[in-house]
Amino acid sequence: MATSGLQHVAAMYAGVVAPPLIVGAAVGLTPTELTFLTGACLFTAGLATFLQTLGIWKIGARLPFVNGVTFAGVAPMIAVVNSTDDKSDALPVIFGAVIVAGVLGFFAAPFFSKAVRFFPPVVTGTVITLIGISLMPVAFGWAQGPNPAADDYGSTTNLGLAGATLVIVLLLRRFTRGFVKQIAVLLGLVVGTLVAIPFGATDFGPVADAAVVGFPTPFHFGAPQFQLAAILSMCVVMVVSMTESTADMLALGEIVERPADERTIAAGLRADTLGSALSPLFNGFMCSAFAQNIGLVAMTRIRSRYVVATGGGFLVLMGLCPMAASLIAVVPRPVLGGAGVVLFGSVAASGIQTLVKAGLEKDNNVLIVAVSLAVGIIPITAPEFYHAFPETAKIILDSGISTGCVAAVALNLVFNHLGGGRAADDEVTAPMDPQPASVH
Numbered sequence: 001m002a003t004s005g006l007q008h009v010a011a012m013y014a015g016v017v018a019p020p021l022i023v024g025a026a027v028g029l030t031p032t033e034l035t036f037l038t039g040a041c042l043f044t045a046g047l048a049t050f051l052q053t054l055g056i057w058k059i060g061a062r063l064p065f066v067n068g069v070t071f072a073g074v075a076p077m078i079a080v081v082n083s084t085d086d087k088s089d090a091l092p093v094i095f096g097a098v099i100v101a102g103v104l105g106f107f108a109a110p111f112f113s114k115a116v117r118f119f120p121p122v123v124t125g126t127v128i129t130l131i132g133i134s135l136m137p138v139a140f141g142w143a144q145g146p147n148p149a150a151d152d153y154g155s156t157t158n159l160g161l162a163g164a165t166l167v168i169v170l171l172l173r174r175f176t177r178g179f180v181k182q183i184a185v186l187l188g189l190v191v192g193t194l195v196a197i198p199f200g201a202t203d204f205g206p207v208a209d210a211a212v213v214g215f216p217t218p219f220h221f222g223a224p225q226f227q228l229a230a231i232l233s234m235c236v237v238m239v240v241s242m243t244e245s246t247a248d249m250l251a252l253g254e255i256v257e258r259p260a261d262e263r264t265i266a267a268g269l270r271a272d273t274l275g276s277a278l279s280p281l282f283n284g285f286m287c288s289a290f291a292q293n294i295g296l297v298a299m300t301r302i303r304s305r306y307v308v309a310t311g312g313g314f315l316v317l318m319g320l321c322p323m324a325a326s327l328i329a330v331v332p333r334p335v336l337g338g339a340g341v342v343l344f345g346s347v348a349a350s351g352i353q354t355l356v357k358a359g360l361e362k363d364n365n366v367l368i369v370a371v372s373l374a375v376g377i378i379p380i381t382a383p384e385f386y387h388a389f390p391e392t393a394k395i396i397l398d399s400g401i402s403t404g405c406v407a408a409v410a411l412n413l414v415f416n417h418l419g420g421g422r423a424a425d426d427e428v429t430a431p432m433d434p435q436p437a438s439v440h
Contacts, residue, residue: 022078024037027090041284045067045287046316047282049065052275055267064305076230096224114262119409124254135344136341139344145334161201165195165335165339166339166342189331193335214320215320218283237286241276250265255294295346298346298349298350299346368411372407
């Protein structure tokens with residue numbers, strides 16, 4: 001349980017620490033303050049994971065979900081920093097906005113969850129596939145190196161380390177059994193890190209510089225401030241986050257063979273939003289489910305929520321012990337990238353498995369999948385496609401998962417439910433074959 005839980009932490013660690021590092025650098029925090037902010041986000045991610053996996057009352061999906069800082073909030077948080085004259089006020093303004101967005105989201109969760117009826121297999125399969133596809137650029141970015149401005153970014157050394165880690169994970173999955181096979185990703189990260197040492201890609205500096213014990217003092221950066229523009233911006237992020245979390249819960253429900261119903265989704269969204277509302281108390285940001293860990297569940301088939309709760313315990317300990325947190329930071333980014341290819345690809349494969357059950361012999365469903373996937377991959381294939389839109393709109397449009405999900409739901413309503421749609425039993429042997437008119 002401990003090693004499997006640690007494997008979940010290793011899979012999502014980079015995603016948790018990236019937002020505080022980016023925002024903290026924009027604010028101009030000192031290295032000590034930056035370490036504090038990162039530890040705080042790890043600590044609050046652990047608390048949010050406890051809420052989601054173990055649950056209390058009607059809070060928590062009680063699925064093997066890892067929660068952490070959502071990357072969707074980075075752009076609006078940077079915008080808040082840039083619009084704040086006194087940078088020391090930026091974090092309090094962000095924390096105030098996250099608290100309000102979290103509270104509003106908590107009360108909206110039961111109504112938001114009713115949308116589950118609009119997620120048949122043709123929709124959920126499309127969204128799950130999009131989650132995997134949307135995460136792949138993250139793995140490819142990791143594989144190239146930690147700093148796009150560095151001379152060795154995308155070097156043969158970095159790509160070679162990523163490739164070696166990928167091969168190690170595949171070999172372990174192919175030729176081992178039982179427990180070793182289940183922790184193949186964790187072993188791949190360890191071996192990949194050792195392989196990276198002779199190439200100078202492993203930095204043990206974070207361990208040497210980290211303190212042994214530390215606690216995220218409440219409101220360390222100041223009492224929260226409430227500004228309308230920042231609140232509206234974070235409320236938009238909350239809607240995006242809740243949409244993606246709904247899709248993630250549906251995906252994980254399929255993988256663990258416990259389909260997420262309306263009650264489960266409402267409880268999961270309450271955990272997300274309550275975790276977000278409480279996070280600023282300990283200097284953390286908005287929390288959301290981590291899609292990359294769905295891939296780990298799909299690949300290892302370890303479906304116990306208590307394993308993920310153990311991972312949440314590690315996150316809390318890392319938040320309380322900066323030195324422990326720094327151990328994961330030792331893993332080179334290219335090594336994470338190699339493992340990420342397997343993890344994120346597994347999510348996309350799970351989506352394809354769901355689509356197989358969606359009835360793609362029906363031409364209506366083929367069109368729904370085709371257009372929704374096309375809309376969803378726009379931010380990946382054409383990142384500047386929405387450059388002329390307002391910044392608030394781009395927060396939503398630049399999330400391929402959200403736009404693809406909305407497209408799939410809307411097209412499913414038009415083609416399979418509304419009276420003007422074509423008959424649901426129209427079959428097609430190939431997507432572009434002309435079909436004879438149905439007679440009824």
